[in-house]
Amino acid sequence: MIEYWEPLIERMPVDELKAIQEEKLKSLVHYVYNHSPFYKKRFDEAGISPNDIQSLDDVRKLPFTTKQDLRDTYPTGMFCVPQEQVVRYHASSGTTGKPTVVGYTENDIKEWSTSLARGLTSIGIGRGDVVQIGYGYGLFTGGLGLHYGVEMVGASAIPSSSGNTERQIELMQDLGSTAMACTPSYFLYVNEVFKKLGISIANDTKLKCGIFGAEPWSEEMRRRIEEQTGIKAYDIFGTSEISGPLFTECIYQDGIHIWADQFLIEVIDPETGEQLADGERGELVVTTLAKEALPLIRYRIGDLTAIKSGPCKCGRTHPRIMRILGRTDDMIIIRGINVFPGQVEAVLMDIPEVGEHYQLVVDRENELDTLTVQVEVTEDVFSDKISDLMVLEKKVTKALQTVLNISARVELVEPGTIPRSMGKAQRVIDNRKI
Amino acid sequence: MENKLIKQISIFAENKAGRLEKITEKLKSANINIRAFTIAEAGDFGVMRMVVDKPEQAHNVLHDAGFTVSETDVLGIEMSDSPGGLHEISTVLGSNDINVDYAYAFAMATQKALLIIRVDNINNAIEVLENSDIRLISMEEVNKI
Numbered sequence: 001m002i003e004y005w006e007p008l009i010e011r012m013p014v015d016e017l018k019a020i021q022e023e024k025l026k027s028l029v030h031y032v033y034n035h036s037p038f039y040k041k042r043f044d045e046a047g048i049s050p051n052d053i054q055s056l057d058d059v060r061k062l063p064f065t066t067k068q069d070l071r072d073t074y075p076t077g078m079f080c081v082p083q084e085q086v087v088r089y090h091a092s093s094g095t096t097g098k099p100t101v102v103g104y105t106e107n108d109i110k111e112w113s114t115s116l117a118r119g120l121t122s123i124g125i126g127r128g129d130v131v132q133i134g135y136g137y138g139l140f141t142g143g144l145g146l147h148y149g150v151e152m153v154g155a156s157a158i159p160s161s162s163g164n165t166e167r168q169i170e171l172m173q174d175l176g177s178t179a180m181a182c183t184p185s186y187f188l189y190v191n192e193v194f195k196k197l198g199i200s201i202a203n204d205t206k207l208k209c210g211i212f213g214a215e216p217w218s219e220e221m222r223r224r225i226e227e228q229t230g231i232k233a234y235d236i237f238g239t240s241e242i243s244g245p246l247f248t249e250c251i252y253q254d255g256i257h258i259w260a261d262q263f264l265i266e267v268i269d270p271e272t273g274e275q276l277a278d279g280e281r282g283e284l285v286v287t288t289l290a291k292e293a294l295p296l297i298r299y300r301i302g303d304l305t306a307i308k309s310g311p312c313k314c315g316r317t318h319p320r321i322m323r324i325l326g327r328t329d330d331m332i333i334i335r336g337i338n339v340f341p342g343q344v345e346a347v348l349m350d351i352p353e354v355g356e357h358y359q360l361v362v363d364r365e366n367e368l369d370t371l372t373v374q375v376e377v378t379e380d381v382f383s384d385k386i387s388d389l390m391v392l393e394k395k396v397t398k399a400l401q402t403v404l405n406i407s408a409r410v411e412l413v414e415p416g417t418i419p420r421s422m423g424k425a426q427r428v429i430d431n432r433k434i
Numbered sequence: 435m436e437n438k439l440i441k442q443i444s445i446f447a448e449n450k451a452g453r454l455e456k457i458t459e460k461l462k463s464a465n466i467n468i469r470a471f472t473i474a475e476a477g478d479f480g481v482m483r484m485v486v487d488k489p490e491q492a493h494n495v496l497h498d499a500g501f502t503v504s505e506t507d508v509l510g511i512e513m514s515d516s517p518g519g520l521h522e523i524s525t526v527l528g529s530n531d532i533n534v535d536y537a538y539a540f541a542m543a544t545q546k547a548l549l550i551i552r553v554d555n556i557n558n559a560i561e562v563l564e565n566s567d568i569r570l571i572s573m574e575e576v577n578k579i
């Protein structure tokens with residue numbers, strides 16, 4: 001039987017959902033115009049008045065907002081509420097630029113948790129479950145964000161945060177975790193440590209599913225994880241600027257459900273900014289319909305995906321987005337060809353002889369970009385005949401050439417030599433000085 | 435037939451400084467004696483192949499140290515340590531359509547040399563060699579060298 005957290009909303013007919021979105025959008029534009037000097041200025045400069053927004057379609061008249069806007073107005077220049085109404089702050093680390101700060105009112109936290117409660121329920125997590133949260137706690141939204149959703153559905157949260165793998169395993173066994181939330185690459189590492197200890201996730205834990213996100217991962221990687229550990233691997237999506245982790249797949253694993261009563265999504269052509277039709281791949285743009293402290297209008301997240309409309313097998317009517325291919329800023333350009341690490345992963349994981357850990361190394365030799373794909377040689381496939389290993393190298397090279405049209409040098413490396421990460425895996429080492 | 439097979443240990447290793455040292459150090463501390471050894475190199479990586487006195491133990495020690503290790507059945511062939519010694523063997527193998535994947539050899543103290551080969555069809559090779567009165571060296575004999 002399919003469980004719902006809020007069945008009436010989750011299965012609401014699409015036209016009713018759209019009516020709700022339209023009402024919320026209309027009041028949102030007045031709200032931000034009146035409460036945030038940033039948006040007032042932005043609207044005025046674009047020659048847009050809140051009254052110009054009369055229908056959902058009118059959303060395309062509104063200007064985009066970007067991460068740069070959040071940086072430029074650091075710390076709270078875009079906020080729509082005074083500090084007294086903010087019950088929590090999160091902040092990005094700012095490793096790649098100025099940090100960004102996101103604030104939440106009491107109601108923002110409630111809406112955030114509700115979004116996750118719907119998602120968690122849709123993958124069968126509720127009272128009686130034990131969810132081990134291996135995302136970082138603190139300024140990063142991953143840990144605390146998911147935590148409140150887990151508590152809302154009545155499951156037990158273990159705030160194990162990231163790192164300390166042997167302790168994670170001990171907690172998983174001793175407290176009987178039924179779900180683990182972390183990055184998919186970290187989960188693979190946890191699985192390796194299980195093997196090293198002579199135990200297995202399938203036989204020695206109660207784990208039934210994983211909630212994996214915070215980095216792009218492929219469908220092929222999902223198959224690997226599920227086959228090797230016997231759990232169901234679910235995708236979770238969100239980004240700190242629009243709250244944190246927010247949306248998940250349901251048990252049918254056919255796209256991530258985006259709650260339309262809370263968020264309005266569009267997919268645009270990243271070059272022209274024009275809206276794309278459902279099913280067409282482009283850049284995801286999100287408008288928050290329910291946020292109070294820091295609402296975002298047409299926020300360009302940078303993730304590349306496509307909208308999947310139409311009801312899901314689970315009965316939910318809200319739009320879904322397809323698996324995230326990567327972010328516009330993850331894209332690497334090799335001799336003029338755009339490559340996403342996720343695409344390379346999909347190719348690699350489709351080759352059974354290739355292990356789950358890989359790394360892309362980009363160099364520039366004599367003014368020419370080179371891509372080296374490092375994969376580990378596991379004992380399962382190791383043949384002591386050099387020719388067999390060369391065949392494997394060629395097979396990977398050819399697959400990358402055929403599917404992605406890139407010529408890469410494939411390098412076989414010893415197992416364990418590609419660094420394991422406790423959080424977001426670093427898949428790309430770009431040595432070019434651009 | 436079983437006692438004619440020699441268990442060879444093969445290790446996948448990147449061509450990086452210190453890999454060989456790490457491997458030999460592990461074997462040394464486990465008191466394992468190397469009887470024959472070769473490195474085949476292919477660009478970024480290589481495969482080290484060795485015949486040791488305690489193959490099982492060597493396999494475990496290296497596996498636990500994180501190396502990619504496999505065990506392969508090979509044949510040890512005695513040949514005369516004189517001109518034409520190898521030719522005699524390769525003629526027998528060639529005329530019987532036995533394909534050699536790889537081979538390495540070393541001289542022994544006794545006017546004889548030891549040739550290690552990996553072939554596709556090992557049982558067929560044993561039969562052919564024995565019918566041609568070529569002596570195969572067993573694991574026990576390797577340990578006595």
Ligand SMILES: [Zn+2]
Pocket residue numbers: 249250251252257312313314315316
């Ligand atoms: Zn669904």
